[in-house]
Amino acid sequence: MSVAYKLGDLVWAKMKGFSPWPGRVAVPTPELKPLKKATNIQCIYFFGTNNYAWIEEHNIKPYHEHKEQLIKSSKTAAFKEAVAQIEEYIEHPEKFGDLDEHVRNPEEDFDKLKSEGTEEENTSDEKPAEEEAATPEVKKKSSTPKIRLGISKVKSAKRSSSASIKATPRKKAKPLSRSFTDCDLANEKPSMLNHSFSKKSSLLHRPSNILRPETPPLDLENVSETLLEKNIKASQMKFGFLGLGIMGGGIVKNLLNSGHKVLVWNRTGAKCKDFEKVGATIAVTPCDVVEEADITFSCVADPQAAKEMVFGNCGVLHCPSLEGKGYVEMTSIDADTSHDIVEAISGKGGRYLEAQIQGSKTQAEEGTLIILAAGDRTLFDDCQSCFKAMSKNSFYLGSEIGNASKMNSVLQVVGGVSLAALAEGLALADRAGLSQADLLDVLALTPLASPHLILKGRAMIESSYSTHQPLTHMQKDLKLALGLGDALEQSLPLTATTNEIFKHAKRLGYANHDVAAVYIRARF
Numbered sequence: 001m002s003v004a005y006k007l008g009d010l011v012w013a014k015m016k017g018f019s020p021w022p023g024r025v026a027v028p029t030p031e032l033k034p035l036k037k038a039t040n041i042q043c044i045y046f047f048g049t050n051n052y053a054w055i056e057e058h059n060i061k062p063y064h065e066h067k068e069q070l071i072k073s074s075k076t077a078a079f080k081e082a083v084a085q086i087e088e089y090i091e092h093p094e095k096f097g098d099l100d101e102h103v104r105n106p107e108e109d110f111d112k113l114k115s116e117g118t119e120e121e122n123t124s125d126e127k128p129a130e131e132e133a134a135t136p137e138v139k140k141k142s143s144t145p146k147i148r149l150g151i152s153k154v155k156s157a158k159r160s161s162s163a164s165i166k167a168t169p170r171k172k173a174k175p176l177s178r179s180f181t182d183c184d185l186a187n188e189k190p191s192m193l194n195h196s197f198s199k200k201s202s203l204l205h206r207p208s209n210i211l212r213p214e215t216p217p218l219d220l221e222n223v224s225e226t227l228l229e230k231n232i233k234a235s236q237m238k239f240g241f242l243g244l245g246i247m248g249g250g251i252v253k254n255l256l257n258s259g260h261k262v263l264v265w266n267r268t269g270a271k272c273k274d275f276e277k278v279g280a281t282i283a284v285t286p287c288d289v290v291e292e293a294d295i296t297f298s299c300v301a302d303p304q305a306a307k308e309m310v311f312g313n314c315g316v317l318h319c320p321s322l323e324g325k326g327y328v329e330m331t332s333i334d335a336d337t338s339h340d341i342v343e344a345i346s347g348k349g350g351r352y353l354e355a356q357i358q359g360s361k362t363q364a365e366e367g368t369l370i371i372l373a374a375g376d377r378t379l380f381d382d383c384q385s386c387f388k389a390m391s392k393n394s395f396y397l398g399s400e401i402g403n404a405s406k407m408n409s410v411l412q413v414v415g416g417v418s419l420a421a422l423a424e425g426l427a428l429a430d431r432a433g434l435s436q437a438d439l440l441d442v443l444a445l446t447p448l449a450s451p452h453l454i455l456k457g458r459a460m461i462e463s464s465y466s467t468h469q470p471l472t473h474m475q476k477d478l479k480l481a482l483g484l485g486d487a488l489e490q491s492l493p494l495t496a497t498t499n500e501i502f503k504h505a506k507r508l509g510y511a512n513h514d515v516a517a518v519y520i521r522a523r524f
Contacts, residue, residue: 003057003060003061003062005025005042005057005060006025007025007026007027008024008025008026009024009025009062009063010022010023010024010062010063010064010086010089010090011023011024011025011042011044011060011061011062011063012060012061012062012063012066012067012070013042013044013046013053013055013059013060014055014059014060015053015055015059019070019073019074019079020061020066020070020073021046021047021048021049021079021082022046022047022048022063022082022083022085022086023044023045023046023047023055023086024044024045024047024086024089025042025043025044025045026043026044026045026052027043028043028052028054029052032052032053032054040056040057040058041054041055041056041057042054042055042057042060043055044060046082047082047083047085047086047089048078048079048081048082048083048085049078049082063086071083212465212466212467212510212512212513212514212517214466215246215361215466215467216466218249218250218253218274218365220253220256220274220275220277220278221278223257224254224257224365224366224367226366226367226368226392227254227257227258227366227367227389230258230367230388230389232258232259232385232388232389233385234258234259234260234385234389235260235382235384235385235386236261237261237294237295237382238261238263238292238293238294239255239260239261239262239263239293239294239295239296239297239386240262240263240264240265240283240289240290240292240293240295240296240297241255241262241263241264241265241289241296241297241298241299242264242265242266242286242289242296242297242298242299242300242309243265243266243267243298243299243300243301243331244264244266244271244272244275245266245299245300245301246361246364246467246468246469246470247299247330247357247359247361247364248266248299248300248330248364249271249275249364250361250363250364250365250366251297251299251330251364251369251390252264252275252280253275253278253365254364254365254367254389254390255386255389255390256275256278256279256280257389258385258388258389260385260386260389261281262275262279262280262281263280263281263282263283263289263292263293264276264280264281264282264283264289265282265283265284265285265286265288265289267300269282285314285318286309286312286314286315286316287314287315287316287318287319288314290316290319290322290325290327291319291320293325294325294326294382295325295326295327295328295379295382295383295386296316296325296326296327296328297328297330297355297386298327298328298329298330298331299330299331299357300331301331301473302331302332302333302473302476303331303333303334303337303480305331306329306331306333306337306341307337307340307341310327310341310344310345311344316344316345317344317348319348321348321349322345322348322349322350323348323349323350324349324350324351325349325350325351326350326351326352326353326376326379326382326383327341327345327350327351327352327353328352328353328354328355328379328383329341329352329353329354329355330355330356330357332356332357332405332408332412332473332476332477332480333354333356333405333480334405334409334480334483334484335401335402335405335406335484337405338354338401338402338404338405339401339402342354342375342401351375351376351378351379352375352376352379352401353373353374353375353376353379353380353383354373354374354375354401354402354404354405355371355372355373355383355387355394355404356371356372356373356404356405356407356408357369357370357371357372357391358370358372358408358411359391360468360469361467361468361469362468364390367389367390367391367392368391368392369390369391369392370391370392370393370394370395371387371390371391371393371394371395372394372395372397372404372407372408373387373394373395373396373397373404374396374397374398374399374400374401374402374403374404374405375399375401375404376399377396377399380394380396405480406484408477409477409480409481409484410481412474412477412478412480412481413478413481413492413494413495413498415452415474416474416477416478416495416498416499416502417494417495417498418450418453419453419456419474419515419516419518420497420498420501420502420518420522422453422456422457422460422519423460423516423518423519423521423522423523424522425439426439426457426460426461426519426522426523427519427522427523427524430523436457436460436461437461439457440454440457440458440461443457456515456516459514459516460516460519464514464516465510465513465514465516465517466514467512467513467514468514468515469514469515470511470512470513470514470515471502471505471506471510471511471512471513471514471515471517471518472506472511472512473515474502474515474518475499475502475503475505475506475511478495478498478499478502479499481495482495482496482499501518501521501522502518502521504521505517505518505520505521508520508521
């Protein structure tokens with residue numbers, strides 16, 4: 001049974017990639033273009049973010065009727081604040097003033113804009129509705145009505161001359177109180193939308209918390225086409241794996257799907273259960289993994305976590321004997337940490353290889369990573385069937401420990417600086433009133449074209465920050481590169497600046513978002 005929504009109705013509205021969010025049926029701002037030939041849509045004002053979007057009615061539910069069910073759909077601070085704000089609005093609407101103050105007659109303009117969105121025909125100089133996006137323009141593949149996102153922008157995109165609000169000077173927006181006390185702008189919570197800001201905006205208007213879409217679960221039973229094409233003959237040795245995170249999970253999936261025997265351990269034990277269902281064996285401690293496996297891989301968060309796997313309680317060194325056993329460190333670490341680990345492993349008769357990985361979650365799942373290895377050559381050779389399952393190429397950089405870590409740091413410098421430059425370029429284009437989508441289309445045809453940069457650029461302009469490579473990991477790698485530069489007395493001014501940009505993005509709350517979220521820091 002459909003619900004007839006009217007101006008002012010309180011609702012739950014769901015945007016693609018986000019949990020249902022508390023909102024209010026509202027009159028769209030001048031920057032939110034009327035939709036052409038779109039039916040069953042509503043303009044929703046989102047509490048906690050002060051933003052507007054077109055939402056299809058099948059993604060809208062009455063607030064009070066579904067409150068008990070949907071109030072548990074997210075546990076983020078931004079979501080809780082939005083719920084608190086709508087509840088405050090229910091009790092004290094006078095504190096919010098007129099949410100539709102950007103039009104002269106809300107009821108009249110609300111009906112007129114909805115009518116325009118369903119009746120207005122495309123003109124010869126306009127793009128079809130299914131190819132048109134709000135700010136910035138982003139082409140979509142689907143022909144179904146699209147969600148339009150938009151917030152205030154001084155120099156807005158061209159709008160239809162039939163829009164009734166065009167000739168209405170917009171009043172200066174009154175800031176909403178976030179906590180409904182005397183909250184200053186510096187303490188504002190971030191917003192879940194992305195683009196366009198006033199040229200007069202202050203740095204105190206912090207970019208808002210763009211919600212991070214949930215990372216799709218790993219499909220362990222689906223064997224990638226890339227893996228099937230490799231025709232791998234699995235080694236008969238038994239392999240251990242420490243860490244089932246964003247990268248580790250995809251790697252282990254390919255090891256299992258290629259026929260390898262794998263013993264797994266993860267700090268959060270619940271993650272191991274899914275892998276057990278598809279053939280992995282679960283161990284209680286890292287020490288147990290090393291004791292039972294011939295070769296053990298470690299892929300954890302950072303150098304400190306890598307050391308804990310070896311030196312910590314129930315760590316590798318607690319194994320009664322490491323004689324002949326192999327230990328492969330895949331965590332992104334610095335050369336000094338690698339030296340500490342190799343001394344401990346070799347001191348007990350074990351073999352050590354550092355095998356740094358280049359790639360993201362997608363490459364880990366597809367088995368198309370790049371492996372940079374240094375250390376024991378015999379161990380590198382013994383790992384070839386595994387490396388073939390998890391990567392498209394593996395490089396042996398010599399027996400000197402630290403070579404792989406250093407090479408990885410150099411590559412991360414290039415990647416990090418490039419992403420920061422792309423983010424600044426997109427922000428500059430947006431500030432200049434240019435289409436960011438056009439910028440990427442042009443970039444793709446230039447010598448600067450890179451599939452990775454184009455992919456991350458799309459994520460930036462679509463506010464799609466589902467984590468493929470955590471922003472915090474990039475910042476960590478930049479910090480390691482700076483440490484290497486200090487040790488070698490090599491000046492790295494661009495790396496230092498880029499590191500500060502990523503640090504700031506982390507401080508704004510985007511550490512666990514995808515690395516593309518550095519754009520949020522660049523755009524203000």
